[in-house]
Amino acid sequence: MTGRRRTEGRAPLVVVGDALLDRDLTGSADRLAPDAPVPVVSECAERLRPGGAALTAYLAARDGREVTLITGVDDGPAGAALRELLAPWVRLIALPLTGELPEKTRVLARDRPVVRLDRGVGRAADATDEARAALRSARAVLVSDYGRGAADALRDVLAERPPLVWDPHPRGGPPVPGTRLVTPAEKEAHAFAAQAGRPSGGLRAAALDAAALVRDWRAAAVAVTLGARGALLSYGEHPLLVPAPAAHHGDSCGAGDRFAATAAGLLADGALVGEAVEGAVGAATTFVAAGGAGALPPAESGPPAAPPPDTDDPRALTARVRAEHGTVVAAGGCFDLLHAGHVGLLQAARRLGDCLVVCVNSDASVRRRKGDGRPVNSLADRVRVLRALACVDAVAVFDEDTPERLLGDLRPDVWVKGGDYAGADLPEAVLLQEWGGQAVLLPYLDGHSSTALLARAAEGAR
Structure with a gap:
């Protein structure tokens, strides 16, 4: 062998x-043969x-x-x-x-x-x-x-x-x-x-x-x-x-x-x-x-020196894209009830670079941020839905309230947040400056949020 x-x-x-x-x-083939109508x-x-x-x-x-x-x-x-x-x-x-x-x-x-x-x-x-x-x-x-x-x-x-x-x-x-x-x-x-x-x-x-x-x-x-x-x-x-x-x-x-x-x-x-x-x-x-x-x-x-990298591994993916001088984009959130606002944001984020890694809160992190009864969908379900989106190349999970430690590992070139954060502090922005990255806001589809969806569902159930 x-x-x-x-x-x-x-x-x-x-x-x-x-x-x-x-x-x-x-x-x-730029011409036909002189003796027959066939390409040369x-x-x-x-x-x-x-x-x-x-x-x-x-x-x-x-x-x-x-x-x-x-x-x-x-x-x-x-x-x-x-x-x-x-x-x-x-x-x-x-x-x-x-x-x-x-x-x-x-x-x-x-x-x-x-x-x-x-x-x-x-x-x-x-x-x-x-x-x-x-x-x-x-x-x-x-x-x-x-x-x-x-x-x-x-x-x-x-x-x-x-x-x-x-x-x-x-x-x-x-x-x-x-x-x-x-x-x-x-x-x-x-x-x-x-x-x-x-x-x-x-x-x-x-x-x-x-x-x-x-x-x-x-x-x-x-x-x-x-x-x-x-x-x-x-x-x-x-x-x-x-x-x-x-x-x-x-x-x-x-x-x-x-x-x-x-x-x-x-x-x-x-x-x-x-x-x-x-x-x-x-x-x-x-x-x-x-x-x-x-x-x-x-x-x-002959065979390659190593098997192809696992694109489901966000760290391997970002390392490969960076080695090829590509642009790594990351976006984050709970993504408890994935809706049109989320999808539009992630599609726009993917167009900013050569790969998109979605940083998603663990169940415990969502519960601390959103209160009892959240998340509605478990981490495994949220990750599966995100991975099914064509614009998402990999998903990474963090257990803290904010993703600074995970971002320090991934070191994305661009960090994306929705426009509903306008006017709020973005602690990640200072962190990205350490390696020359940039935090940006993208327009958010107005009127769409997981909280609003849950409220309308509860109202309809009465």
């Missing part, structure tokens, strides 16, 4: 499936990366997870190139391949695909004792079935202990019964469901397809991925729609592999299916926004 690293606490993962070698030829893509730069099940395994490994990939691969030029790309990241167990490793070449002009060229029809010919042993000893298995024989060669072993996740593709077969989560794309789900005469497209069709597949495949759950709309999770009835946190229309190449790798990793670490799908939707959305598979760091660069 030289050169590969595993983040503490993350379960190892075995990926079974069909690997490809992906190649992007990226250039510019010039000054092409070539880049190779793992594809298919190899991309799924590579993404899981980049998450800091120990990954074994069982796939068909030969010793030809494409196979040798794929082995070299995967070597720093993934333990490879090769299945014999009939024919050459499949290659997928995309020609892009200014990052937009112009044409795709496919070559190689190699299929995994048979299982090996090493592959069977690795599967039987695996704690968590993900199948990425592109229909080129790997899953079929090991189907009997996979059926002994069904995988956590099965990511199906049009040429592949059905998952083994008992698979915990199957992740078809919307068009794939409709084709697999084979409901003659029923139109495809829309949430109603996706829900019917997912329910049919749960039944037909005898899967515990099916998550139909819906692109920019998120995913629809079904256990057979009453589906759960998990919306994407934001709409991005970048290069979606590899988004399904990112979804499957994240879902399998979270399930391996003990998450519930719903939690895994929610995390996978978020990861796929971020992946597309960053440029998809074509924007991944070069595989040959």
Whole structure:
């Protein structure tokens, strides 16, 4: 396992499936060919990366997870190139391949695909004792079935202990019964469901397809991925729609592999299916926004020196933003009953810098400030609601009456208070001057406060 690293606490993962070698030829297209109405893509730069099940395994490994990939691969030029790309990241167990490793070449002009060229029809010919042993000893298995024989060669072993996740593709077969989560794309789900005469497209069709597949495949759950709309999770009835946190229309190449790798990793670490799908939707959305598979760091660069920082940790977040010469903004309050005034203030605060940390009073601190009966919502509930806001990057809790000690730890560049504090003393302002920070007041939406909301609620209850 030289050169590969595993983040503490993350379960190892075995990926079974069909690997490809992906190649992007990226250039510019400023004219049409003189002999045909097709663009001329010039000054092409070539880049190779793992594809298919190899991309799924590579993404899981980049998450800091120990990954074994069982796939068909030969010793030809494409196979040798794929082995070299995967070597720093993934333990490879090769299945014999009939024919050459499949290659997928995309020609892009200014990052937009112009044409795709496919070559190689190699299929995994048979299982090996090493592959069977690795599967039987695996704690968590993900199948990425592109229909080129790997899953079929090991189907009997996979059926002994069904995988956590099965990511199906049009040429592949059905998952083994008992698979915990199957992740078809919307068009794939409709084709697999084979409901003659029923139109495809829309949430109603996706829900019917997912329910049919749960039944037909005898899967515990099916998550139909819906692109920019998120995913629809079904256990057979009453589906759960998990919306994407934001709409991005970048290069979606590899988004399904990112979804499957994240879902399998979270399930391996003990998450519930719903939690895994929610995390996978978020990861796929971020992946597309960053440029998809074509924007991944070069595989040959090797693993990073350390895992990515935990953005839920306010101190790690502020340290990272400061190291990148960004602006750290902080805002504080009880946020007992989150209302439009709070949201407007926090949205405006986030626009002042590169991250927003919300400093929130503990339950004891709120009680001392507001009296008995407050807070109405517990600290855990208040923190969860704040973290759900897109404008909030992290939440920090303080137990004192005022947040000076916490601010001394975070050292924000900007400290924000609502305009209803105008004319009042801001003890934090003097503190921020110690490190060159600035306290500011932002306009506050008049007529909105937790106290006023509680008073109106009490009046209405009489």
